[in-house]
Amino acid sequence: MKKIIFSLALAMFTGSVMAQTPEEKAAAKAAKAALKEATKKANDALSDGMACNTQVMTLFQAIQMEKQKGDKSNDKLIVENEAQIQTLSIQGMASLNEALATEYIKDNKKFDAYKALDNMATQVLNKELVSASKKQSYNREALTAAIFSIPEACHGQLTYGKPDDQIQGAVLKEVNAKFPKTHAYFAYLCQFCIEAKDLAGAEKALDAYVNFTTKYPEMANNEIVNNPEYPAAQFAFNIFYTAFNEKNADLMNKYYDLALQFDNKDSHNFVLRAKPQMLKDQGKTEEWIVAIKEMIALSPNSEVGEIGMQQLMSHFNSVNKEAVDAYTKELVEKYPDNKMANYCRGFAYYANEDFENAIVYFQKSIDIDPEFADGVYNCAYCYYQIALTKARAISGKKMKSQAEINKATDEVKSFFSKAAPYFEKYREMETEDASKWASPLKVIYNNIGKKEAAAEMDAYITK
Numbered sequence: 444m445k446k447i448i449f450s451l452a453l454a455m456f457t458g459s460v461m462a463q464t465p466e467e468k469a470a471a472k473a474a475k476a477a478l479k480e481a482t483k484k485a486n487d488a489l490s491d492g493m494a495c496n497t498q499v500m501t502l503f504q505a506i507q508m509e510k511q512k513g514d515k516s517n518d519k520l521i522v523e524n525e526a527q528i529q530t531l532s533i534q535g536m537a538s539l540n541e542a543l544a545t546e547y548i549k550d551n552k553k554f555d556a557y558k559a560l561d562n563m564a565t566q567v568l569n570k571e572l573v574s575a576s577k578k579q580s581y582n583r584e585a586l587t588a589a590i591f592s593i594p595e596a597c598h599g600q601l602t603y604g605k606p607d608d609q610i611q612g613a614v615l616k617e618v619n620a621k622f623p624k625t626h627a628y629f630a631y632l633c634q635f636c637i638e639a640k641d642l643a644g645a646e647k648a649l650d651a652y653v654n655f656t657t658k659y660p661e662m663a664n665n666e667i668v669n670n671p672e673y674p675a676a677q678f679a680f681n682i683f684y685t686a687f688n689e690k691n692a693d694l695m696n697k698y699y700d701l702a703l704q705f706d707n708k709d710s711h712n713f714v715l716r717a718k719p720q721m722l723k724d725q726g727k728t729e730e731w732i733v734a735i736k737e738m739i740a741l742s743p744n745s746e747v748g749e750i751g752m753q754q755l756m757s758h759f760n761s762v763n764k765e766a767v768d769a770y771t772k773e774l775v776e777k778y779p780d781n782k783m784a785n786y787c788r789g790f791a792y793y794a795n796e797d798f799e800n801a802i803v804y805f806q807k808s809i810d811i812d813p814e815f816a817d818g819v820y821n822c823a824y825c826y827y828q829i830a831l832t833k834a835r836a837i838s839g840k841k842m843k844s845q846a847e848i849n850k851a852t853d854e855v856k857s858f859f860s861k862a863a864p865y866f867e868k869y870r871e872m873e874t875e876d877a878s879k880w881a882s883p884l885k886v887i888y889n890n891i892g893k894k895e896a897a898a899e900m901d902a903y904i905t906k
């Protein structure tokens with residue numbers, strides 16, 4: 444009975460194997476061949492990279508020996524060998540990065556591979572970084588590869604190295620000291636790319652700089668990395684500024700928030716204004732309005748915030764008076780103690796020739812900032828317009844008695860008198876802008892009986 448059961452099981456097993464279709468067999472064979480080829484390719488790349496590193500080390504040691512001799516006749520040979528080191532290092536870096544990016548390199552080979560990668564990437568970095576810093580010709584592609592390779596090499600050595608091994612342990616101590624310093628390399632690279640207007644390279648470098656501890660969590664608590672010498676916000680601003688000039692809206696949007704954190708007033712204001720400007724240039728009016736409102740909300744009491752309020756007021760004024768009224772009402776509700784919000788609300792009433800209500804808001808803008816020249820002038824002008832309106836009404840209305848005429852005349856003089864000190868204050872603030880205050884003051888002083896003061900204005904009117 445047992446033999447029968449065993450025979451049945453064997454038959455079932457054999458049957459499942461034999462059930463493979465020709466297509467399935469071909470696919471399995473192809474997959475096996477592909478795996479073999481990929482493994483061979485990865486290990487060939489590893490061998491090539493390691494061979495390059497051996498040559499680099501040999502040349503480097505030879506150069507050091509020649510330099511110790513102090514024989515100037517060998518300087519040309521040294522230069523040639525240094526160039527060869529650079530060529531071999533670039534080739535070796537590419538090969539090792541290709542190999543280590545696969546899953547086909549055995550773990551017991553990885554420490555030496557990462558150590559070799561570190562060595563060659565450092566050779567490239569030292570040469571290209573010096574040239575780039577001196578504004579000399581340099582290979583930015585090679586520098587980029589080196590800067591991205593070194594921290595990866597450090598991480599790999601720490602991952603696969605054996606601290607208890609005498610040789611590897613000594614190397615790992617050096618790597619631990621070196622690793623956090625590689626963070627700053629991305630900042631250098633970012634700036635070099637910005638200077639070359641290579642925004643894609645700058646973006647890649649800054650992202651690596653910002654996300655360094657995410658990629659290498661072993662560096663998360665490192666003091667050097669957590670207290671970087673270079674603020675990421677400064678580089679974000681530099682990219683943002685270049686992106687604005689290059690009309691790259693996507694990159695501006697990406698770094699907008701980080702660029703705003705750059706602790707520089709002029710830069711901060713530029714970022715706030717640049718995004719809406721880009722949208723306006725693109726004809727995206729609705730998005731522009733949203734961006735301006737965001738700009739105002741971020742800094743309502745700053746010069747930029749005030750400019751934004753005025754820009755929107757001007758825009759809505761070009762649409763219709765109802766739009767201005769709704770917008771300025773929203774402004775004073777959100778920012779009741781903001782001088783420009785009150786000024787804009789006053790303008791909405793002024794545009795409808797409701798001068799008395801306009802004065803309320805213009806006056807509040809002055810109460811908030813007594814040196815606000817536009818608020819002072821508009822208060823003066825509103826009182827002046829009320830006086831003129833009432834004066835015209837007297838001439839067009841039949842008065843029943845002299846007492847009624849005197850009362851109306853006194854009311855006109857009262858509004859002229861209220862306008863006078865505002866115009867005089869504006870005159871003090873804007874002495875050169877006589878076109879705005881000389882003629883109104885002449886009319887005012889003539890109407891309130893100050894003939895000498897009125898005559899004085901003639902000298903400014905004739906200029």
